[in-house]
Amino acid sequence: MSDDFIALGPGKVDLLQSINKVGSISEAARQGQISYRRAWDMVNAMNHCFKKPLVESVTGGKGGGGAALTPLGKKVIEIYRDMEKKASQSIQEEWKFLKKQLK
Amino acid sequence: MSDDFIALGPGKVDLLQSINKVGSISEAARQGQISYRRAWDMVNAMNHCFKKPLVESVTGGKGGGGAALTPLGKKVIEIYRDMEKKASQSIQEEWKFLKKQLK
Numbered sequence: 001m002s003d004d005f006i007a008l009g010p011g012k013v014d015l016l017q018s019i020n021k022v023g024s025i026s027e028a029a030r031q032g033q034i035s036y037r038r039a040w041d042m043v044n045a046m047n048h049c050f051k052k053p054l055v056e057s058v059t060g061g062k063g064g065g066g067a068a069l070t071p072l073g074k075k076v077i078e079i080y081r082d083m084e085k086k087a088s089q090s091i092q093e094e095w096k097f098l099k100k101q102l103k
Numbered sequence: 104m105s106d107d108f109i110a111l112g113p114g115k116v117d118l119l120q121s122i123n124k125v126g127s128i129s130e131a132a133r134q135g136q137i138s139y140r141r142a143w144d145m146v147n148a149m150n151h152c153f154k155k156p157l158v159e160s161v162t163g164g165k166g167g168g169g170a171a172l173t174p175l176g177k178k179v180i181e182i183y184r185d186m187e188k189k190a191s192q193s194i195q196e197e198w199k200f201l202k203k204q205l206k
Contacts, residue, residue: 007205008201048206049205049206050204050205050206051204051205051206052204072204076201076204079197079200079201080197082194082197083194083197083198086193086194086197087190087191087193087194088190089193090189090190090192090193091185091186091189091190094182094183094185094186094189095186097182098111098179098182098183101153101154101155101175101179102110102152102153102154103151103152103153103154
């Protein structure tokens with residue numbers, strides 16, 4: 001994929017959030033309707049771009065292991081969602097003007 | 104294209120700006136390294152989504168006619184660039200944090 005080395009974006013953050021919720025990359029891929037391969041590529045890209053990994057594998061447990069977010073992974077979700085909120089709030093005025101011009 | 108009916112985005116605003124500069128959709132397409140067909144589709148999508156067109160054709164003149172932005176087209180560029188600037192400024196703090204975490 002062309003975005004293999006893009007550290008972060010909306011799709012990657014959604015994936016992080018899903019992995020955090022379901023504890024598995026394959027299940028997160030299934031729920032997000034992307035291929036397992038694609039989800040792995042996204043996780044690898046993130047882990048590659050950041051100084052410390054955002055996702056780590058977890059061994060043992062009921063399902064025989066899975067994936068979990070590292071503290072940095074969780075922090076990155078939080079920061080990213082904050083950025084979305086702040087960016088969106090900062091352009092309310094312009095967005096209202098544009099909306100009025102749309103059919 | 105899947106984004107035929109997306110009113111606006113970075114590619115479309117770049118195209119508007121280029122049309123405004125060069126006065127021609129085909130020349131703007133060439134300079135932006137997209138096909139003439141793709142540029143036309145983008146212009147049509149914008150004109151379709153807004154209440155009034157952003158781009159209009161111009162007849163006569165040296166080259167035998169071309170394209171020009173309407174006042175709304177020019178305003179939309181301005182608003183969009185303002186949005187980019189404001190959004191970017193609003194997330195400086197988070198962005199600095201993220202950058203520190205990147206390799």
